[in-house]
Amino acid sequence: xxxxxxxxxxxxxxxxxxxxxxxxxxxxxxxxxxxxxxxxxxxxxxxxxxxxxxxxxxxxxxxxxxxxxxxxxxxxxxxxxxxxxxxxxxxxxxx
Numbered sequence: 001x002x003x004x005x006x007x008x009x010x011x012x013x014x015x016x017x018x019x020x021x022x023x024x025x026x027x028x029x030x031x032x033x034x035x036x037x038x039x040x041x042x043x044x045x046x047x048x049x050x051x052x053x054x055x056x057x058x059x060x061x062x063x064x065x066x067x068x069x070x071x072x073x074x075x076x077x078x079x080x081x082x083x084x085x086x087x088x089x090x091x092x093x094x095x
Contacts, residue, residue: 003037003061005030005092008069013083015076022075026068033068034092037061041094053094065090
């Protein structure tokens with residue numbers, strides 16, 4: 001299987017120019033996190049019990065995504081209204 005995560009970029013409001021670089025950096029980081037999680041998924045096939053994927057891959061990925069999403073919201077919020085509810089985009093699923 002592969003890991004699919006909600007698209008954060010499409011859910012963002014207009015990004016102030018002053019926040020664009022930081023937002024882009026964190027959006028790239030979100031993509032990197034998914035790629036790393038997919039690699040771990042392949043590398044650990046057959047390991048652990050039924051909760052292994054959730055506990056070892058999806059859970060930590062969600063934590064990393066929350067942090068990156070919060071950095072995005074904070075950077076936008078410095079010069080515009082801080083977007084709310086983006087944390088709902090943090091959880092990913094195994095397809």
